[in-house]
Amino acid sequence: MSNATTTDVQDKRPRTSPEPRKGGLSSRSLPRWAPLGFAALGIALGVGISLAAGWHSRVQWGLLSALLFLAISYVATTVIENQRQAKDRLATSIVWVCFLVAVVPLASLLWTTISRGSERLDGYFLSHSMAGVLGSEDSGGVYHALIGTLEQVGIATVISAPVGLLTAVYLVEYGKGTLAKAVTFFVDVMTGIPSIVAGLFILSIMLIGSIEPSGLMGALALTILMVPVVVRSTEEMLKLVPNELREASLALGIPKWRTILKVVLPTAIGGITTGVMLAIARIAGETAPIILLVFGSQLINTNPFEGAQSSLPFYIYEQYKIGEAASYDRAWAAALVLIAFVMILNLVARGIARWKAPKTGR
Structure with a gap:
């Protein structure tokens, strides 16, 4: 009885927390x-x-x-x-x-x-070309270069987006064996190709076929640079689609091509669009292929299939090469337009990705 009482008294004594060990966690x-x-x-x-x-x-x-x-x-x-x-x-x-x-x-x-x-950027600069303007004159604009960039990048996107998308679908959904490994290898190699190499490749075709410089030739060089970026980004987005969605669709007796078209692609459309937009932003600032293949022009040329054209990167290079104070101002203003163009594309890509993101809530 005395032992039990002693134990109860000991249990009721207030227990003090042990002091922190030296080198351990401190209270301070x-x-x-x-x-x-x-x-x-x-x-x-x-x-x-x-x-x-x-x-x-x-x-x-x-x-x-x-x-x-x-x-x-x-x-x-x-x-x-x-x-x-x-x-x-x-x-x-x-x-x-x-x-x-x-x-x-x-x-x-x-x-x-x-x-x-911002000192030179205004409505006049965006709506006039350099036709009849000397390099030292404080006038002229970037309209012809802006038109050239939109057309060349647009043509490259129209060609690259379907080719890159279908290639990525093949690699993820069908690709097995030697052919798929070879395609993956060449896509990885093309991702690191310098832009001047793509320009020289198209230039060799122009020399063999006696083809005149045009915006289309520049767009083809940009296509070579854009395709591997679209393939790689689309491939990663398709891999993120859960296999359960594919299996559920196939279990209902739906053909595989229809499963890809109606289930896989709609699920990954946000990421695919983001990848395409980022690829467009990547090629929008390329200068070397445009110098080789488009030659530049001071006039407004809305036909990308005939005659020389200009672009924003070429316009910046051209104005900086003149070496006058007015040309430097025009070059900085054109650079600001190009940065704004790329930033707008990135914002659009982020907006589309968030809009098309799968809903995780109930």
Whole structure:
């Protein structure tokens, strides 16, 4: 009886939590705003040390500030929390630094293009060509180049989208054996082909057949560059379609071709459209094939099957080559138009992908 009473008394005693082990998790922690404080302190010290050392390059300032930020973050976390949390915070800080290193040049490029191009970009610039305009004159526009880009990219898309889509369907749904492996290999090789090689290939055909330069020739070179991108993106989207949907359709006695047409493609249409849009954005800025095959023109040519044409990349190259202040302004404005064109395509692709995404809710 006495033993039971003693046990009950011991069980009712308040239990204290064990002290944290040395080197383990600590109860102390840094506030959420600590990374921002470390970053501000690193920037202040980096700029101060750089100025004291006589460094005038902002790149040096940024690199030194980044190193100081990593060092301060690691040391402070080790002292206040523990070494385990310090390693975790160091890895997170390295990720943020790498992100900023990638974003800062892109943001700087975009800001420079907008600031320089917006000075010349207006309705007159978008609605007039360079016909009869000298390079030193502060007039002329990009209308003829914009028409050329839309037509050449449009022709390349009309050819590439069906070819790439059907090739991807073959590789995913039917492709087995040596032929499928060969097609996959050549698609991978074509993905890395430089644009100048595609231009030289079409140029050789033009020389053999005595074909005159035109927008169509440039579009064919762009097609070579666009097809592997469409094939690869479409192939990945088709692989994401669950096999259960195919099996359910085939179990109902529906032919395979009809299953692909009515089940597989509608399910992946959002991703396929996104891939096509990104492929268009990829070829819209190509310059080398256009220089070889289209030759450029100062006049408005709405017929891509006959005569030389211009395009936005060729127009930028042409205006920069003139070397006048007015031509530089036109080049920056055309670059802004090209960036806006690519950004609009990317936004449209994201919108279509979200609109056509499969509904996961009830």
